[in-house]
Amino acid sequence: MKTCYVFQDRFHTSLEPDAGSILIATLIPKQESIDLRDIEKQFKDELIDQQIRLENEKLFSGIRKLIVEQAFKPITYPELKAKIKK
Amino acid sequence: MISNSSVYMILPFRFMRFGLDILIVNEAGEYVLISGKDFDRLRNYQLDTKEDVFLNLRNKHIVTDTDLTLPVYLLATKYRTKKSFLNDFTALHIFIITLRCNQKCRYCQASSEDESRLEFDMSAETAKKCVDLVFRSPSPTIKIEFQGGEPLLNFETVKYIVGYAKKLNRMYRKNLEFVICTNLLGLNEEILDYLEEHKIWVSTSLDGPRNLHDANRITRKGTGTYDLVMKNIRVAQDKLGIERVSALMVTTRDNVYKLNSVVDEYVNQRFNSIFIRTIHLYGRAAKEKLGYDVGTFTKNYKKTLDYIIRLNLDGVMLSEQYATIILKKILTPFATTFVDLQSPAGTGISCVVYGYNGDVFVSDEARMLSKMGDNRFLMGNVHKNKYQEIFNGRVIRETVENSCVENMPLCSECAFQMYCGADPVRNYSIRGDLLGHRPTSEFHQINYLVIRHLMELNKQNDSDIMNVFWSWITNRSIEEIKRSKRG
Numbered sequence: 184m185k186t187c188y189v190f191q192d193r194f195h196t197s198l199e200p201d202a203g204s205i206l207i208a209t210l211i212p213k214q215e216s217i218d219l220r221d222i223e224k225q226f227k228d229e230l231i232d233q234q235i236r237l238e239n240e241k242l243f244s245g246i247r248k249l250i251v252e253q254a255f256k257p258i259t260y261p262e263l264k265a266k267i268k269k
Numbered sequence: 270m271i272s273n274s275s276v277y278m279i280l281p282f283r284f285m286r287f288g289l290d291i292l293i294v295n296e297a298g299e300y301v302l303i304s305g306k307d308f309d310r311l312r313n314y315q316l317d318t319k320e321d322v323f324l325n326l327r328n329k330h331i332v333t334d335t336d337l338t339l340p341v342y343l344l345a346t347k348y349r350t351k352k353s354f355l356n357d358f359t360a361l362h363i364f365i366i367t368l369r370c371n372q373k374c375r376y377c378q379a380s381s382e383d384e385s386r387l388e389f390d391m392s393a394e395t396a397k398k399c400v401d402l403v404f405r406s407p408s409p410t411i412k413i414e415f416q417g418g419e420p421l422l423n424f425e426t427v428k429y430i431v432g433y434a435k436k437l438n439r440m441y442r443k444n445l446e447f448v449i450c451t452n453l454l455g456l457n458e459e460i461l462d463y464l465e466e467h468k469i470w471v472s473t474s475l476d477g478p479r480n481l482h483d484a485n486r487i488t489r490k491g492t493g494t495y496d497l498v499m500k501n502i503r504v505a506q507d508k509l510g511i512e513r514v515s516a517l518m519v520t521t522r523d524n525v526y527k528l529n530s531v532v533d534e535y536v537n538q539r540f541n542s543i544f545i546r547t548i549h550l551y552g553r554a555a556k557e558k559l560g561y562d563v564g565t566f567t568k569n570y571k572k573t574l575d576y577i578i579r580l581n582l583d584g585v586m587l588s589e590q591y592a593t594i595i596l597k598k599i600l601t602p603f604a605t606t607f608v609d610l611q612s613p614a615g616t617g618i619s620c621v622v623y624g625y626n627g628d629v630f631v632s633d634e635a636r637m638l639s640k641m642g643d644n645r646f647l648m649g650n651v652h653k654n655k656y657q658e659i660f661n662g663r664v665i666r667e668t669v670e671n672s673c674v675e676n677m678p679l680c681s682e683c684a685f686q687m688y689c690g691a692d693p694v695r696n697y698s699i700r701g702d703l704l705g706h707r708p709t710s711e712f713h714q715i716n717y718l719v720i721r722h723l724m725e726l727n728k729q730n731d732s733d734i735m736n737v738f739w740s741w742i743t744n745r746s747i748e749e750i751k752r753s754k755r756g
Contacts (some may be wrong), residue, residue, distance in 0.1 A: 188678060192708040228286065235284075235312070236682045243281035246341065250281070250296050253345035254352065264338040 185236075186229045193217050274314040277323070277334040280344070284308070285684040292724065297347035298598060298687030299329045302728060347602055351687060354604045354611055354619060357408040359660070361608070361620040363633065364399060364413060366391050366420040366427055368625055371454050372494060375485040376519055376554035380640045381418050383489065390423045391625040396430050398651040399623040404437050405656040410444040414472075416633070418625075421455035424463075431467050448472055452486070453501035454494060461508050468513075471505055473498065475516040475538065477524050477531035484523040485559070502538055511539050519548050521559040525566060528573040536585055543577070544590035545570055547715060551637040551698070563711050567718040574722075581737045581747065588741035595723050597742050598688040608632075610690035610716070614672035617648065617665040627651040629659050631668050634694045646694055668693050671703035679707040685720045 187196040187208055194210040194217075201207050210226070212219065253263060284293045291308040294300045303311070307322045311332070316323040318334050326332045330340045368389035370381030382389045391399075403411060413434060415427050431447055438445045448470040464471065475498065476482045483493030505514045516535065518524075524531055528545060535543045550560050570591075577589050594607045608615025617631035627650045630636040635646030646668065649659035659665075672691040674680035680689065692712050696705025707713045726734055739750045 185678075185682075189708060191706070192714070232284075232286070233682075239281070242279070246337070247281040247296060249341055250344045250348055253341060254349040257345065257349075260338065260342055263342055264336070267337050267341065 185233045186226065189229050190222075190226065272314045273316065273318070276318055277314065277316070277332045278337060279311065279314075279332055280330055280340055282331050283682060283684045283686060287724070287728070290728075292684050293326070293329075293331055294684045294687060295330050296344050297330070297351055297602070299347070300599070300684075300724075301325055301329045301331065350602050351598075351604055354606055354615070357410055357606070358618050359406045359621050360408045360410045360606065361412050361414060361615075362399075362403045362406075363620065363622040364391065364396070364415050364420075364430060365417060365623060365625045365636065366415050367418040367423040369422045370418040370452075371422065371488060372419065372452050373487060373489045373491075375487070375557045376521060376548055376559050380637070384422060389418070389625055391426050391623075393426060393429050395625070395627045395651065396426050397433060398627060400430055400433050400437065402623075402629075402651055402656055402659070403434065404441050404443075405660075408443070410446075411438075412446045412448060415447070415449040415451075417450075419452055419455065420449055421451050421453075421460060424460060428463065431469070435467075446470065452494065453498055453505065454488075456501045456505065461505065464505075465509055471509060471514045473502060473505075473514065473516050474518070475502070475534065475540075476518050476521075477527065478534045481524045481527060481531060482534075485519070485521055499538070506539060511541070514540075515542065516540055517544055517546065519546055520561075520566065521548055521554075522561050523559070525561050525569050528569055529576050532573060532577055532580070532587070536580065536587055541586050542588045542590050542593075545573060546591070547711075549634060549695070551634055563714045563718070566715060567722075570719065571722055578734055578737050581740065582733055586740070586746060588744075591719065592723060592738075593741040595688055595720055596738050599720075599723065599727065600738070601742060608690075609692060610688070612672065612674040612686070612690050613669040614691045614693055616646075616672070616692075616694060617660075617668050621648070621660075623651065629654075631664065632694050634698065638694070638698060645697060667703065677704060677707070679713075683717075685717065685724075688720050689716050 184198060187198055190196055190210055194212055197209045199207050208226070210222065249267070258266070281296050282293050284291050287302060289305065290302045291305055292300060292302055303322055303326070307316070310316050311326065316332070323332060327334065330344050333340045368380070368382040369384050369386055371384055373381065403413065413430065420427055427449065434445060447467065449464065450472045453473050474486060476484070476486055479493065479495040482495045482498070486494050488494060502514065502516070516538070518531055520528070532543060547566060548554055548559055554560070574589055574592055577587055580587055594605050594610060597603060597605050598610070606619065608620045611619060616635070620632060622630040622633050622636050624630065624636055628639065629648040629651060630639065631646045631648060638645060639647055646664055648662060648664045672693045674686050674689060674691055677691060680686055680691070683689070693703040695712055696710070697703050700706055736747045736750045740747045743750070
């Protein structure tokens, strides 16, 4: 869905389920003059990037939250160390 | 395949493709560029902890081979510094001294009134209540900016505010500054003496040489203002000092293809900075169709930036402020005070606007919406509401909640997140909601393209260009930058 969102400057997008776990993304150009040559490649690249970002989010969201929390509600270094060990 | 997942940990980062490289930015906005191959090795824990790529990533807190506590601690400290503008709640207080104006600029978003309409002046009573509110701000720095209309037309109220604010500040002891945004048409010796005595900064408007300036900046009778503005800029500079007089320009369809000549005019008039600003299509600007598309602006902005860089290398000291703000965000650990590129947006928390009648708005664009009948961003009124009601009310809370790029679609994962910001008022005026639609937002597109261009120039690492950039960021000459590099 995020991948489709990125392309909404140039395309009308839709995402519909097909059989099984397959999703069909449809991109319809908003203007005839849009260059379609690299779009498939761009879409695939974006899909991969979004997948990596999702994985990163799973891995890092806890640490990210800790950084922001420590930035605005700082605790001492030993307290932080103890919190991270938990 | 060897995995070093037990040897190093990866810390949070955002990334984007950057040509053949991958741009990686940490939580505090520090960046590193690595090859796509190394990016895959990083993610698959295949980097050797002794190789340069790893060491570079470790320096930027993107990986760690030690205890997690230290990088979290350091990143939090850097993040706090980047967000330190939040401590200045609220630093910039804009006073709409009057709606009257002696000009009728074609792009005016302020809906000015005729000079005879005295009912649109801010009264001393309203001004007093506004100043009382200003000093409730916890910010240690207070900047009071006089705007209009044309504030020189109600200069008695300006004088009252300066006097009363100075009196209150004997108790509050804040860093108090005054700026008057004026077209300078009504400048006289008495006013100049006052501005000098009270160290009031002057911000005027200059859109380029005569033909470009007079294309939009005209009197109510339709005549050009260039000659008088030029004369009074010179008089003000001579009296107050060149550094105390600055100018702003608006990019319109008239000058967007001729920005180099606008730059030349700024150099000729002894200004040391220029801010190539996009037009906001509110009020008359929308009706007059003075806008342009994103591609036109960014193409001409880039060309003009190159021109300004060359001028600097030829010995002219002139910074471009839009680039300077972004470069400061990319290259230094410090926060900037530019409200349009903050998260949460500076509307209401870094900047607030007091209308002539005491209405309080999150921004001047919000005031414009109100003028058109939409009070969505009206925070309250100094005659009716208390500080808590205005600055801790529904409007400011919603504006803040809906302008954090950390949570906004597309922005939340964007590698440029730390360099960018949100504009909830513009989003609302275009789309009807505060979040807006990033892929089609011109605000988003222009910021993205300009940040990307500056990042590309950083990537090239040309020593001449980098010297110019550092001279802008630190407000020093290129010679001084070179000397400091030599140590």
